[in-house]
Amino acid sequence: MAAVADKIEELLDDVEDSEVFDEILAVIADAQEDLDAATVKACNGGAMDGSACDADEDCPDGTCVSNLVLNGTCNGGANEGSGCADDADCPDGTCGGGVVFPSPNGALQAVFICEGWDESQTELDPANGVINLWLTLEAGGIGPVVWGEVDACMYPAVTETDRFEASYDGDIAVHLGSPVSTTQNLYELPITFFVAGIIGFEGAALEVDVSFRVALSFDEMSGDVGLDRLEILVEVPDNLVQVPGNTEYFVYFFEVATLAQGIRDATGTFGCSLENRNCSTESGTLFSW
């Protein structure tokens, strides 16, 4: 148990400090934003067929669907020549020439060149690493599963007072919980990550092969993303499983605001302290290491 606890402590620190989840989520959010910019909602069927809409309630006897517009161009107005999805994107002009794909299915590929550690560097440099993600398109929205690979991505992990050198190299998979619309704020969702690779932080490297879930907070004014809760899925060592031959797991959680920590498994939830090296219930200490 001591070795497991040490590993948990190491993982908690590196995942929280490196903010690898924020780096990946930012790329997904950017892709979602691009998709939203090319999306037009319109009624499919009913009396308002083809009219703009926000929800199904706007389409009597029909449904409000998300259509993807590619190659639309503003004609006239302030944005002449710019890409557009509908006339609303072209003040004093019109959007034309685009091809509309109704409620499309398919996939998006987002390729992101990492910022690197040099604050003074303004040009994109693939030597700083690349994040390559695949998202699925389901009826114009984004499917719950995102996957891809991160190739030696170097990025700054920034706090209010400091700037740290972080990196990640390896595979990545993300589960958003459910299909999301192009306007859903991803930072409001509990999101599960699977990472298999090497997390780097300030010169130290940790090899990881772990699933964890985050609950985030997003300050719209400042754009800062905060970590509220981190849950790590831990595999119980073979010598500690209750049923020999079984693979058993528990979740170790960490609440940032209250500093509360604990274990949640099939038998219940227990408060723990990695510093004091014990876990307990209200009635007393369960075990220590």
Place this chain on the structure above:
Amino acid sequence: MGLTPSSARAYHTYEERLLDSTAYSLQRRRIRIGLFKLSYGIIDQLEITTYTMPWLLGLIFEDVAPNLELQSTFYDRRRLALSASFGFLTGTIEQIENVAATKARYFFFPVSLAASVRINSDVRLHIGGMFTGINGDANSKPGATDVEGAAAVDILQFWAMTEWRLSRVVAFTFTVRWVPWVSDIIVRGSLDSDNPDVGANLKLEFTDLNNAFAVIPGFVFSWDRANIRLGVGYGDFFVEGFAVVVPGSVLSNVSPEFDIFVRF
């Protein structure tokens, strides 16, 4: 003495056979010049063809649209002939509207097999199948931003034609064409070329063409050198030279067949 007038060569005879939608090829050093096709018999079993309409489109859009088809009648006996053909067609269409310039390139790759069966001296049955791979991509430039997209679709079509020689000049044909399968169209487009570079692969169903068909009765008139093929039927429009199908709703379900050509 029997003198065979040279002008008899073009009439419906055992040697002079229909070429369109059949397994037969032009004989060696024979030429066909027509409204829609230019063909040359390299050897008895091998014919090379170029379709005229793509070149005409290329002239209109000021860009060449090369296309070529090779057909080989690799088996030709009294009652049965078999052929295989493959070709390519590529071209570019450019459209400039206000500040946007869009250039679309297309590439067709049809491959076909055909069989012709001589039932008797007056009746022949011809059947065949064609698989066409189609790729296209578009490059659009609104202002300083490049937006690119590409699409791909595959089409499988079959045909069967009954040919009934009514006289030396007139042959009646009854053709059935059918598209049993069209692949989903995969369209590739770019949503954003900044950082991150976001590309989209969209899957669309080409429901209009799935099970497209046409039933076309017609006639082929063959004289000295001139030939006319005429027919009108019902269904979708199967376009020769492009190996594609236009949905029947576009032409009110009228499927025409027409060609004029000379053979010598």
